[in-house]
Amino acid sequence: MSPLRTLPVALAGLLAACAGPMRAARDNPLPPPAQGRAGIREPDAGPARGVAPVRARAVPRPLPRALAVERAVATAARLVGAREIVVDGARFGDGCAALVRAAYDRAGAPLPPDADPRALHALARDRGVARRWxxxxxxxxxLADRPGGPVEHVGLVESAGKDGTAVVLHLTEHGVARIRVNLGKAWKLKGDDGRTVNDLLVVGGGRLPAGRLLVGYARLL
Incomplete structure (x- = not known):
């Protein structure tokens, strides 16, 4: 018998097991509570003797931003070359958004688990933290797949130079890689000093400087 056929049977068994005790409870109701006030404390009597008061669970504080950034970048950088985004045994899914979800999770600022690049861009715009420069x-x-196109990709900025060149960690079909991108010099591959400001990306059968495909940045940490 194939697994597909046995699965509904197993599920039916589990549902029956859950329903059994509930039916038994209805068939044998508990006796009504005893009348009177024996053993009942007045509302303003305070906690009972020898019983510690219940305290609210403390909400973990967010990390200082500098530390959160350090952890996010370190997490993504350790995955350079990896094709699957797995951190401490946890798998964060497929697609380039998985890398930033893993990085932000380890920075104490988890993103929606099913968020894709467009959803993350919309989140940034809603929070007023999306920008171009x-x-x-x-x-x-x-980044987009064509100049002026909609958001299709998302990565994490590892570092940024004074000239506006950002080194972006991005999950590609060949694994996590570093991509240099500079919007201010979108048409150039190298700056006046000979350093690369935009990597050449292959899109739609053509090749374009990464800066021409950049949609913008967002600070969610």
């Missing part, structure tokens, strides 16, 4: 480490970087 001034990248910084820990930012999200959004």
């Amino acid at each position: 001034a990248p910084a480490a820990g930012d999200l970087a959004f």
